[in-house]
Amino acid sequence: ISKVCETYSLKPTQFHALHSRSAAAKATAYCPYSRFRVGCSILTENDQHIDGANVENAAYPVGTCAERVAFGKAVTEGHRKFKAVAVATDISPPASPCGMCRQFIREFCELQTPIFMFDKDGNFVVMRLEQLLPLSFGPEALPPPGSLPARG
Amino acid sequence: ISKVCETYSLKPTQFHALHSRSAAAKATAYCPYSRFRVGCSILTENDQHIDGANVENAAYPVGTCAERVAFGKAVTEGHRKFKAVAVATDISPPASPCGMCRQFIREFCELQTPIFMFDKDGNFVVMRLEQLLPLSFGPEALPPPGSLPARG
């Protein structure tokens, strides 16, 4: 743990909070369809934790994931820089964020941001965003509006 | 206003809070692509207000709307019953929730729930959920799992 904290510039208390909060957030999931609970906790630049869980829908594609709930909260509360992301599920080995969430995270996090994935027993895997979504594109990739032909 | 409050069982202070909070929430939007700010405020059964705004993404379909951000927060904070929803934008006549958000709201709100749509000047239109999403389906519509053949 101490080595992990050093590698990713986190304090042990922050790491433990990421673990315990993401695990606790599972209890707030609304997932009657998949019955697959996911909890997420993110650590902002100024050391606040913001949590989320999956919220499903009878029309499956309309539901949303834990990571997007947490980042939706964080961004609309004014946060734009983040130190770490944690995701927890009830399976082992740990589940990773889906591709859609990796893309959502990409909009706001540096490529070096660590993403911790905790399994049901608290064991974890950690990867940086650039490892989970290589060759990604984000806000900087779109051509500036002026360079495009007028709409319609 | 007093007539509206009576029709929808709201106190005037609640109505005004729905208006001012949804309008204020526009300032929390992240919408560099559409530059179309949307704010949302929802009133829970126990008279709490929970707000949200749209959070866009360089991959447009990955972004999310104000209503889903607000309901994502509310549901993962334990709320399951709601008195009213308000949405505010910078145009006139007021914009309505997109179909995807109407479906997301449908999962958690009674069909009679009023949805207030405020324009840039504070004028509004109000419709009940069942009017915005007629003939809808929600959690009760899916066949119980036991009635379906085994997966795969």
Added chain:
Amino acid sequence: ISKVCETYSLKPTQFHALHSRSAAAKATAYCPYSRFRVGCSILTENDQHIDGANVENAAYPVGTCAERVAFGKAVTEGHRKFKAVAVATDISPPASPCGMCRQFIREFCELQTPIFMFDKDGNFVVMRLEQLLPLSFGPEALPPPGSLPARG
């Protein structure tokens, strides 16, 4: 049936094709998670039928619905005007398109376009798009790009 065809300006053969093709399209669904098959058939302005079915994903929100598969095909094959939409499922009463699909359809269909919803026995309900998605917004609703402040 003949009255329905008259009301919605369809030939009986077109109506029957909408029914049989949307019902047949159910067999092409990929839905191991919900086990809820949906078939869709749309009739283009020049009397072509284009079909689709739901395609689900292990990450539920990443999946797509029958209607969006069918319209995705149709639009990328060059169609922009449509006479009717049909959806078929294995339940009764018939299921309606989810809100997300109503919005997707709204981009391309006139508000008067009929949407037929067939149940497992071939009985149906029909509503016009404007009835299924009242007070909707579409391509015409967004402010023209030039009227917005520069990005960033």
Added chain:
Amino acid sequence: ISKVCETYSLKPTQFHALHSRSAAAKATAYCPYSRFRVGCSILTENDQHIDGANVENAAYPVGTCAERVAFGKAVTEGHRKFKAVAVATDISPPASPCGMCRQFIREFCELQTPIFMFDKDGNFVVMRLEQLLPLSFGPEALPPPGSLPARG
């Protein structure tokens, strides 16, 4: 090119078709909002090509990407095994599939499947699915239904 074809078990004619078809498919995009055209072509196990392009929506999150249009077509036409995917855009360096599409593709393709990304001049980058979406989860990852507690 011949080395690339050898590495990914493609014939040169197949590679050229992937390039020319994905580039041509850009012309079928409906993208009035981003004005960012994307074309996609996929090669099925039995050597059929199926193409798609992005189809946007006034409600940005409701739109869909080229890759999901193409796979939606392919899957509902009965294809379940694929040899290669190609994506083409009007920028350079080439754009990669968004995270949501990587997840959609993950449901149907082997991890070794090559994904070609062509830029505006026909130059390309190629990566295998497992490189674009490492540590991914797919259909095999979800616990079998019977192992979960009853819904609700």
